[in-house]
Amino acid sequence: MNRDFLNVFEIYSLHIEFIQTIVFIVLFLVITGFLFFILKNIPTLNFPKINKKDQRTEIKIHPHDPKKTAYEVTFLIHKIETPYNEELLNRLEKFKYRREVENFDPETIELIKRFIEYVKEYGSRI
Numbered sequence: 730m731n732r733d734f735l736n737v738f739e740i741y742s743l744h745i746e747f748i749q750t751i752v753f754i755v756l757f758l759v760i761t762g763f764l765f766f767i768l769k770n771i772p773t774l775n776f777p778k779i780n781k782k783d784q785r786t787e788i789k790i791h792p793h794d795p796k797k798t799a800y801e802v803t804f805l806i807h808k809i810e811t812p813y814n815e816e817l818l819n820r821l822e823k824f825k826y827r828r829e830v831e832n833f834d835p836e837t838i839e840l841i842k843r844f845i846e847y848v849k850e851y852g853s854r855i
Contacts, residue, residue, distance in 0.1 A: 790841065795833050799824035802841055805848070813844045 791798045799821040806814045820837045824830045833841070 790845070795824050796827075796830050798833075798841070799830075802844065806844075809848055811844055811847045813840060813847065816840065817844055 790801075803818065803821055803825065806818055817837075817840050820840060824833070
């Protein structure tokens with residue numbers, strides 16, 4: 730064995746090691762910045778809801794604003810099947826799609842109350 734032990738290892742120039750070091754530092758900073766950005770903004774990211782059955786919508790009735798109430802009850806009618814849906818939809822039509830609306834008549838208020846009681850009693854999930 731005439732070979733020298735030190736000749737087994739190839740010697741690299743310092744220029745290549747310097748470039749590799751700079752590349753690794755830049756990659757490390759970019760990845761760290763990206764992870765910091767993701768972790769900082771996690772509360773504001775919109776993740777899909779996993780279990781939609783457990784979500785409940787509060788039913789809010791605004792007696793001073795019949796137009797808003799009509800829209801909210803109509804939205805709920807389309808989500809929940811009750812025996813009052815058809816009649817209530819027909820009554821609420823005159824409270825939507827207009828600039829000025831009158832207050833609810835007592836029959837419509839009673840029908841909305843029965844609709845809400847039905848939803849609460851049978852525990853329909855919204």
